[in-house]
Amino acid sequence: MRFRFCGGLDCPDWVLAEITILARMSSIKMKLLSGQVIKNLLGEVLDYEKVKKYTADAKYDTSDVKAAISVLTFILSSAARYDIESAPLSDELQQLGLPKEHSTSLCKLFADNSSSLQDHFRLKSLRLSQIEKVDYTVRHVLDFSGQQVLEEPIVDLTLVLNDPHLSSSKTVSFSMTSRKFQTFLHEMKVAKEAMASTSNAL
Template sequence: MDTIIKFRFLGDGDCPDWLLAEINTLSRMTSIKIKILGQTVVKYLTEGDLDEEKVRKITQDAKVELNDAKAMVAALELIFTSSARYAVSAADLSSELQQLGLPREHSAAIARLHTDHCPQITATLSSQSLRVSRLSSIEVLSCDNSSPFSTVSLKLKRLDGNVENSVINISKKDVHVLLTELRRAKSLMETL
């Protein structure tokens, strides 16, 4: 029975085969080129701008084909985002990358980039992870209490300016609970 090695930077999961293949490709480059390529990937992750020309130049010098260059960028992107997501220390990241076959100098360069840019990567991931239409106001337009269930018409105004009218059928006793919960949700959303 095979024992599966777990990696903290991958959320205590196994390393995907494609990443192992790219570790081998990354190993063929110098640690300086890994650092420059890593900086380019970090900039892409935090600013959304991948300098493809720079990637091409770095990898051409190392005689890496275009498809391998794209895969190396994807591997570094996974390493940086996953290690930031799981709050892995630089020492653990470096050690685990070495276990996967990346030379010590390469692992150290990636770990330094992780240390320097983890807060920005984490902030970027957080801003992209939960996209909720933020409400600027909730207004009760009408409330019909003529039956055991109330019909409440709400006007929901989002921060982007869009207005949505919603009708909710709810028991009379739950109207106040709904309004309290909507106010609580609004205040929580304002803190995000």
């Protein structure tokens, strides 16, 4: 069976298995735990003291706590990414075995935060590395006498990238033959043109 919150695909087996763990919590405690998961998805550090407090009544062990956080993270992030409304999401979660009280509680919280989640995911998805500097050298492989070229030239490339996820720069170095470099350069030009045409279309 296919589910909209899974992007029109089958629900992963591990999600099906962990739904039963969520059902062991009260709907109120699951909503509170979901609130912590949403904060974490929005970039805040997960408050493990509160997580322990919310899961204490259900007598979760460490693996149960991790499973509950993982399945809530998957449900909430996938539903936001695939822009599913709370009512159909609630129906789908009940089809997977989540009690009605739990799914209603979770989906109300999701409805209140779906726009914030989508905005945050959109911002993260557009954070691309910027090339700050490019250096290259061309090497010729010679024979032992140092006079005869044995292979085609080798191009050594060094890119200095501004990584927005690290808020710093990182250096990437790699080498390729001159023929591979020509192919690489052509593909980069094609990609640049495709990106430009997409931007113009938007």
